[in-house]
Amino acid sequence: SAFVENTRKLKIGDPLDKDTDIGPLVREGQVSLLEGQIKNAVSMGAKVELEGGRVEGNGYYFSPVVLSNASLDMQVMKEETFGPVAPIISVENESEALDVANATEFGLGASIWSSDKEKASLLACQVQSGVVGVNGLFKPEADLPFGGVKKSGIGRELSRFGFYEFMNIRSTVLF
Template sequence: RARNQNNGQSCIAAKRFIVVDSVAEEFERRFAKGVEDLVVGDPMDTKTQVGPLARRDLLDALERQVDESVRAGARVLTGGERLTGKGYFFRPTVLANVTRDMAAFREETFGPAAAVIRVRDADEAVRVANDSAYGLGASIWTGDTALGERLARRIESGSVFVNGMVASDPRLPFGGIKRSGYGRELSAFGAREFTNIQTIWIGPAEGQQPTSQPAE
């Protein structure tokens, strides 16, 4: 769900899946099976789980990113190609063996394609996660929530969710860092972003003693 919601066309959809070696093989197997089983089709059909991309250029861009990554050494676990017929459909894709020099790592993949990156441990996972020009949302999945909180504080991202998908909530500030933006929307912090604050300074009139009391 984190990758393929809205057909992968969501700014907060998960793009890179950074997985520690100890669970990577099982994760890749189960993840690829789940993605392979997704129903692709008409978005008006209630059985459809993944629909088309919004525009032809988005389809072309996603195909380029996947193809370039595969040529650079990524391994296709499932998908990896556009679908023929009417509509801008790309088969839901999982790429393994993704490295930092690949398009699937460096660029935002705005469609149903997931990149799996293996790391040795949590510390390397943080370094890899922060090696990005973007910083809108991230999620950490762990059996140790205290560890999850400590790692979250080291992640360079506007939002970090522990054991949950990244989502927006009107009660919480939402926004990114780096190339993902500046400032926040939603919550009281967001309201202030759209508020003009007026400063008025009044000096004492001639013969009037200055006062430190605030005006009524």
């Protein structure tokens, strides 16, 4: 598929290099977590469409993995991943897609991809997530609030909304 081929072309490397698409994971434990989630998914019937994984060498690099035939009972769908693993669940319609997207206990980020931006924008309003990208992935910026919902957290950082999270505002009333 075009998704798999485009994912295959992503450059893994130094995050300070402007041509890098995927930098390292935060720690060894995260690499092991992803490996376990992938192993669990495959044992439960997921099909590996793009076989990536641990990249040997310095750093905790992990090349992208694409899994088809994923299901909601797999660890990769029930746990936060924080790595380049794309589990794909096929659905019949938009309503089912929203049900799948909102079935998780987490809600940090989501993305909707469509040639119909108006329809995608309407769907984005129904996704239970702190941030949603339409036809792209959200990258935190200083002027946009960032944070999750459900078990992905409460509150926001960045933007004026994030600034208020770190303030203790008090009212003083003189009579």
